[in-house]
Every structure is written in structure tokens, then in C-alpha cells.
Amino acid sequence: METTQVVIAGAGPTGLMLTAELRLAGIDVVLLDALPARSGESRAGGVHARTMELFDQRGLLDRMIERGRPIQAGHFAGIKLDCSDFPTRFPYTLAIVQAEIERELDAHAATLGVPVRWGSPVRGIRPDADGIEVQVGDSAGSRIRCEYLVGCDGGRSTVRKLAGISFDGTESTMQGMLADVELADPPAGPVFSVRRGPGDYSALNFQPGWYRLLVQRHDRVIDRAAEPTFEDFRESFREVAGTDFGMHSPRWVSQYGDAARQADRYRVGRVLLAGDAAHIHYPAGGQGLNTGVQDAVNLGWKLAAVVRGEAPALLLDTYESERHPVAARVLQNTRAQTALARPGAHSDALRETFTGLVEIDEVRQRLGLMITGLDIRYELAGDHPLIGRRVPDAELSTTRVHQLLVSGKPILLSLNGSEPPAIATGWTERLDCVAADAVTRQWTIPGAGDIRVPATVLIRPDGHVAWATDVQTDTGLEVALTTWLGPAAVPGPAELSAACRTSRG
Numbered sequence: 001m002e003t004t005q006v007v008i009a010g011a012g013p014t015g016l017m018l019t020a021e022l023r024l025a026g027i028d029v030v031l032l033d034a035l036p037a038r039s040g041e042s043r044a045g046g047v048h049a050r051t052m053e054l055f056d057q058r059g060l061l062d063r064m065i066e067r068g069r070p071i072q073a074g075h076f077a078g079i080k081l082d083c084s085d086f087p088t089r090f091p092y093t094l095a096i097v098q099a100e101i102e103r104e105l106d107a108h109a110a111t112l113g114v115p116v117r118w119g120s121p122v123r124g125i126r127p128d129a130d131g132i133e134v135q136v137g138d139s140a141g142s143r144i145r146c147e148y149l150v151g152c153d154g155g156r157s158t159v160r161k162l163a164g165i166s167f168d169g170t171e172s173t174m175q176g177m178l179a180d181v182e183l184a185d186p187p188a189g190p191v192f193s194v195r196r197g198p199g200d201y202s203a204l205n206f207q208p209g210w211y212r213l214l215v216q217r218h219d220r221v222i223d224r225a226a227e228p229t230f231e232d233f234r235e236s237f238r239e240v241a242g243t244d245f246g247m248h249s250p251r252w253v254s255q256y257g258d259a260a261r262q263a264d265r266y267r268v269g270r271v272l273l274a275g276d277a278a279h280i281h282y283p284a285g286g287q288g289l290n291t292g293v294q295d296a297v298n299l300g301w302k303l304a305a306v307v308r309g310e311a312p313a314l315l316l317d318t319y320e321s322e323r324h325p326v327a328a329r330v331l332q333n334t335r336a337q338t339a340l341a342r343p344g345a346h347s348d349a350l351r352e353t354f355t356g357l358v359e360i361d362e363v364r365q366r367l368g369l370m371i372t373g374l375d376i377r378y379e380l381a382g383d384h385p386l387i388g389r390r391v392p393d394a395e396l397s398t399t400r401v402h403q404l405l406v407s408g409k410p411i412l413l414s415l416n417g418s419e420p421p422a423i424a425t426g427w428t429e430r431l432d433c434v435a436a437d438a439v440t441r442q443w444t445i446p447g448a449g450d451i452r453v454p455a456t457v458l459i460r461p462d463g464h465v466a467w468a469t470d471v472q473t474d475t476g477l478e479v480a481l482t483t484w485l486g487p488a489a490v491p492g493p494a495e496l497s498a499a500c501r502t503s504r505g
Contacts, residue, residue: 014275021300050373068096078193172257184246426488
């Protein structure tokens with residue numbers, strides 16, 4: 001029987017990102033997918049600021065930017081949200097299809113030694129006190145023994161069902177369809193969320209030579225058992241738009257609805273869920289792929305610490321306590337967007353009122369920071385305004401903060417002459433200790449405003465702050481290090497200074 005430390009089911013963006021996070025931490029991983037090969041479908045079509053930051057923190061973003069196209073705004077139910085003044089290096093939406101993202105993540109996972117095993121569906125699991133036996137393929141298939149199994153296998157997740165995790169929520173009330181096609185008579189410019197008759201339509205030119213067309217009907221309910229054809233799509237699009245723009249040569253056609261469901265638990269013993277296996281919703285604002293990638297980055301370093309024996313299994317419970325509320329908020333805002341998108345005079349009046357409200361900066365920022373994920377704050381212990389929030393990508397004397405995270409390790413960052421607290425000595429093998437000078441004296445933080453640059457900050461591998469102080473103190477640091485990195489080792493007394501990297505210019 002084959003053995004490994006972690007098995008991941010599902011090789012979409014969530015599974016690929018989680019695989020990479022675990023391999024960066026030195027964990028043995030087997031990545032399975034039930035499909036025979038990549039389908040070529042690209043349901044998602046955009047990456048938001050927080051996800052771009054995460055890709056940037058791992059050195060993955062530059063090629064994605066080359067393959068994509070910046071769009072200087074987001075939206076809420078088709079109502080424009082200007083993001084240009086958001087405090088991030090990426091105050092825009094990156095229009096890039098899912099297939100391109102998967103291409104980059106595939107290459108990254110392969111470089112780390114974990115190619116996808118296609119045609120390998122999970123058929124059964126047998127957990128015990130020490131691990132899980134995973135049956136792959138049919139009754140005569142292979143078995144893999146692992147310590148943990150993570151289901152990243154989509155909204156119809158086999159892993160979730162085998163683990164007995166409920167997936168409650170609301171049924172779909174509409175039908176959406178999309179197709180990637182060529183157009184003989186394309187529109188003069190991008191057409192986005194034009195409301196007409198029983199629904200709305202869009203025509204987006206992602207790459208030269210082809211368009212992504214979408215049509216949404218609120219007088220129909222999605223039939224999951226039916227596979228839509230190109231003729232079905234063209235007929236529905238023409239009924240709403242009054243034209244088909246001479247569409248031809250479809251790459252693929254798909255459909256979606258606005259069902260909103262969430263797993264009641266993200267972890268049962270040694271089985272965990274991430275991405276669409278844990279939450280599905282109406283694809284408003286492209287939040288699904290983004291939420292899944294953020295799940296993976298939150299989970300990866302925690303699971304690695306547990307598998308390495310450095311942290312107790314209880315650390316995995318913080319994955320659910322942190323990420324479950326985030327996805328619940330996504331379900332809530334996508335339900336609201338569905339309501340705003342419905343046809344009729346009442347919805348028209350609501351949209352007109354809402355459009356006026358979005359012109360108020362506080363409303364625009366609240367919605368935009370939520371959609372982009374920049375405002376996420378985990379409920380962590382401590383009073384400093386940075387704790388629980390993502391650390392800003394601030395300029396340092398010879399680098400910037402997010403570049404420090406490329407190794408996937410936590411960072412103890414001491415700034416502007418502050419010395420690293422000696423109490424951190426016991427964690428130096430698990431921690432990068434960096435001393436640097438900040439270029440500015442204050443940081444702008446979504447939800448907190450402008451704050452002074454801290455003296456020392458403990459940054460988790462996912463970029464969120466676990467502990468911070470404005471003065472030379474180690475109060476609370478030992479608790480934070482033990483909570484997130486596990487109990488201290490017992491290194492020699494000189495290890496802390498030897499481990500510190502100074503980047504003052």
C-alpha cells in the first residue's frame with residue numbers, strides 16, 4: 001500500500017494552492033483528481049486584490065499578470081465599485097481565466113514534485129486513530145495510507161459525503177449560462193450586466209479573438225441533470241439580448257445557479273474541506289476561486305505544523321473558526337446580489353437607490369473591501385489594531401514586507417532599530433527573524449485607518465498578523481508563538497542573533 005502524509009482530492013486552484021503550501025513546508029503530498037485530464041473550462045474569470053497579494057507572497061503573480069488584464073473596478077450585482085484608492089499594491093481586478101491560473105499552479109506544483117494524478121477518484125475512506133486509508137478508483141483500484149485527507153473536490157464533493165458532513169443552504173432560483181466563443185459581429189466595447197427582459201447579459205473580451213458571453217434568466221431554474229448545448233445557450237442569449245453577436249466556434253458551454261450552501265464543519269478528525277467542497281454560491285464578483293485559494297493558504301501552514309509534530313492537532317480547529325465566517329459572509333453578499341439582479345420595477349427601484357448609496361465613500365469602501373477580501377480580520381487574541389489583519393505590503397529599506405513571505409515561513413519582523421525579543425529563541429528553526437527599517441512611519445490598514453509602524457510584528461505564513469507591539473516588549477509573544485508555531489524547542493543561547501537577517505539600508 002502506498003503511504004504519504006497528506007492526500008488532496010481535487011486539482012482545481014484550491015487543491016493546487018494547498019499542495020504547493022504543504023510542499024513548501026516539506027510535507028509529502030499526493031494530489032488526485034477524478035477527471036481524466038484538464039477540461040479546459042474556465043468558470044472563474046478574475047482575481048481580486050487579496051488573492052493577488054497571496055500569489056505575490058509566493059512569487060506566482062508576475063506571470064499571471066502577464067497572462068491577464070487589469071480592470072480598474074469591481075462590482076456589486078453589476079454596480080461599479082471603484083477600487084483605485086484601496087490600500088494595496090493591486091487596487092484593481094485582474095481579468096484572467098481559470099485555465100490560465102491552473103496552468104501556472106500546475107507548473108508550480110510540478111516544480112515542487114507533485115504532479116496531478118488524473119483519473120483518480122476517491123471511492124472510499126477508512127479513518128482510524130493514526131490516519132486514513134483512501135481507496136482510489138474502482139474496487140480493484142489502489143489504496144493510499146495518509147495522515148490527513150483534504151477534500152478540494154468541488155460542490156459535489158465525494159470527500160464531504162464520505163465524511164458525513166452536511167451541506168445545508170438555499171436552493172437555486174435562477175439559471176445562468178456562459179460560453180467562450182468567437183463573434184462575427186462583436187460589440188464595440190465591453191458589455192457588462194445589461195438588464196433586459198427576464199434577465200441580463202454580458203460580453204467580455206478576455207483575450208484577442210474570443211469572448212466570454214453570459215446570460216442570466218430569472219424566469220428559469222437550473223436543471224443540474226441537463227448539459228446545456230451551444231444551441232441552448234445561443235437561443236437563451238438571443239431571447240435576452242436581442243442579438244447573438246454572430247457567435248460561433250464555442251470552446252465550451254456551461255451553466256450555473258444561485259444555490260448557496262456551506263459545510264457545517266470544515267474538519268472531522270483527519271478529514272478537512274476547502275474551496276467549493278466547503279461552500280458554494282452564486283458567482284457574483286468572482287469570489288469563489290478567491291475564497292478557495294485563501295482557504296488553502298490559511299490551512300496549508302497549519303496542517304504542515306501538525307503533520308511535522310510541532311503543533312497540536314487543535315491548531316486545525318482555527319482553520320474552521322477563521323474561514324467558516326468568511327465564506328458565510330460571501331454566501332450572504334451573493335444572495336444580496338442575486339436579489340439586486342432580479343428583473344422588474346421593484347428591483348429597478350432598489351438598484352437605483354443602491355447605486356446612489358455606493359457613491360458614498362464609506363459604502364463603496366465597505367462593499368469593495370469585502371469583495372476583494374482586504375478587510376478580513378480573524379478574531380485573534382491581542383489589542384493591537386494589526387492583530388488578525390493582513391500585514392500591508394509596506395516598503396522596507398531593501399525589500400518589501402510581502403517578499404519576506406516567499407518561503408512560506410512565519411516572520412518575526414523588528415523595525416526601525418527594535419531588537420528581536422530574546423524569548424523567540426526557542427522558535428528560531430521555525431521562524432524567519434528579520435530586522436529592517438520601514439520607509440514610512442505609518443501604515444494604512446483597511447478597517448483601522450492609518451496606524452504607526454509597529455516596533456515588532458509576528459506575521460503568519462498566510463500574511464496575517466499574530467502579534468504586534470509598538471514598544472520594545474515581549475508581552476504576549478510567547479503565547480502567540482506557542483499558539484501558532486507549537487511549543488518551543490530548546491536551541492542554544494546564540495541562535496536568535498544568528499537567525500536574524502538584517503535588511504537595513
